Amino acid sequence: LTEQEKRRAREQLEQLLERQARLGHSDVVTYYPPEAIAQRDLFALAGTHVDGTQWAVGDCDHRFPLQSISKVFTYALALEDNGREATLTRVGVEPSGDPFNALEFDETNRRPHNPMVNAGALVAADILGGADVDEKVARLLERMRIYAGNPELEVDQELLDAMLADADRNLGISYYMRSLGMLVGEVEDILRVYLSACSVHVTAAELSEMGATLANGGENPRTGERAMARTYVRDVIGVMFTCGMYDAAGQWANDVGIPAKSGVSGGIMAAIPNQVGLSVFSPGLDQHGNSVRGINVFRELSDRFGLHIFADP
Ligand code: GLN
Numbered sequence: 001l002t003e004q005e006k007r008r009a010r011e012q013l014e015q016l017l018e019r020q021a022r023l024g025h026s027d028v029v030t031y032y033p034p035e036a037i038a039q040r041d042l043f044a045l046a047g048t049h050v051d052g053t054q055w056a057v058g059d060c061d062h063r064f065p066l067q068s069i070s071k072v073f074t075y076a077l078a079l080e081d082n083g084r085e086a087t088l089t090r091v092g093v094e095p096s097g098d099p100f101n102a103l104e105f106d107e108t109n110r111r112p113h114n115p116m117v118n119a120g121a122l123v124a125a126d127i128l129g130g131a132d133v134d135e136k137v138a139r140l141l142e143r144m145r146i147y148a149g150n151p152e153l154e155v156d157q158e159l160l161d162a163m164l165a166d167a168d169r170n171l172g173i174s175y176y177m178r179s180l181g182m183l184v185g186e187v188e189d190i191l192r193v194y195l196s197a198c199s200v201h202v203t204a205a206e207l208s209e210m211g212a213t214l215a216n217g218g219e220n221p222r223t224g225e226r227a228m229a230r231t232y233v234r235d236v237i238g239v240m241f242t243c244g245m246y247d248a249a250g251q252w253a254n255d256v257g258i259p260a261k262s263g264v265s266g267g268i269m270a271a272i273p274n275q276v277g278l279s280v281f282s283p284g285l286d287q288h289g290n291s292v293r294g295i296n297v298f299r300e301l302s303d304r305f306g307l308h309i310f311a312d313p
Pocket residue numbers: 066067068069100101118163170198262263264265289
C-alpha cells in the first residue's frame with residue numbers, strides 16, 4: 001500500500017466509526033454478561049493489512065475476551081494436531097442453523113455440526129494435543145500470542161472462574177455428547193480448556209492482527225512468525241465463512257460476504273485471504289449473540305470497499 005492509500009483508508013475508517021456511533025443502541029437485545037451494559041458505548045474498529053499496515057480507530061486499547069472467536073484458533077490447532085481426516089470424523093463442517101449453545105448434533109454421523117458452535121468447539125478442545133489441561137491451554141495460548149503478535153496475551157482468570165461456576169449449559173452439552181461417545185476426555189477438563197480459550201483477552205487491534213494472520217496464510221504479517229500450518233488455513237477460513245456467525249451465518253454470507261467469527265463479548269474478527277484482517281468491538285448483541293454495531297460496521301465496510309467475496313469486481 002502507498003502512504004496515500006494508508007492515509008485514505010484511515011480517514012474512511014474514522015468516518016465510518018463516527019457515523020455508526022451516532023446510530024445508538026436501538027436494535028440491541030442483550031449484553032453478555034448483563035453487566036457489560038456499562039460498557040455499551042465502547043466501540044472499536046481495526047484492520048491489519050497483509051503488508052503489516054495496521055489501522056486502529058475508536059477504543060482499540062480496551063481489552064475484551066475472545067469468547068466464541070477463540071473457536072477459530074482451537075479448531076486450527078486441533079486440525080494441525082489430528083489432521084484433516086481424523087478431525088472431520090469428530091466434528092463436521094455443516095452450518096447448524098441453531099443457536100451457538102444448542103443441544104443439537106449431526107445424529108447420522110454422531111458428531112457436532114461444526115467447530116464454530118459450542119458442541120463442536122468442545123470436541124476440538126477434547127482432541128487438542130497435550131498431556132493435560134495446562135499443557136493444552138499453554139499450547140493454544142502460545143499460538144494465540146503469535147496470531148495476535150503479543151507475547152503477553154493471557155487468560156482472564158476471574159472471567160474463567162465466573163464462567164466455570166455458571167456452566168450448566170456447557171456441562172449439559174458435554175455430558176450428553178460423552179454419553180454418545182462424541183467426547184472422550186473428562187468433561188471438567190474439556191470444559192476448562194474451552195472456557196480458558198474463551199477467556200483470553202485481546203484488543204481490537206490485536207484481533208484484527210489475528211484475522212490478518214489467517215488472511216496471510218497462517219503467518220503473522222507484522223512479526224513474520226508462523227501461527228499455524230498453511231495447509232489448514234483454507235479449512236479454518238472456510239468454516240468461518242459458512243458457520244462463523246451462529247444461526248445468522250447464511251444472512252451474513254449473503255449480505256456481508258466475508259469470512260468472520262463473532263463472540264458474545266461483542267467482538268467480530270474477519271479474514272479476507274491475501275488482503276486484510278478486520279475487527280470490530282461493540283458489546284451490544286442481537287438475538288443471535290452477534291454484535292449489533294459490529295454487523296452494521298461490516299455491512300458498510302463490505303459495501304464501501306467492495307469486500308464481498310462474490311461482489312462484481
Ligand atoms: N463462553 C460462552 C459460552 O460458551 C461463549 C459463547 C459465545 O461467545 N457465543 O457460552
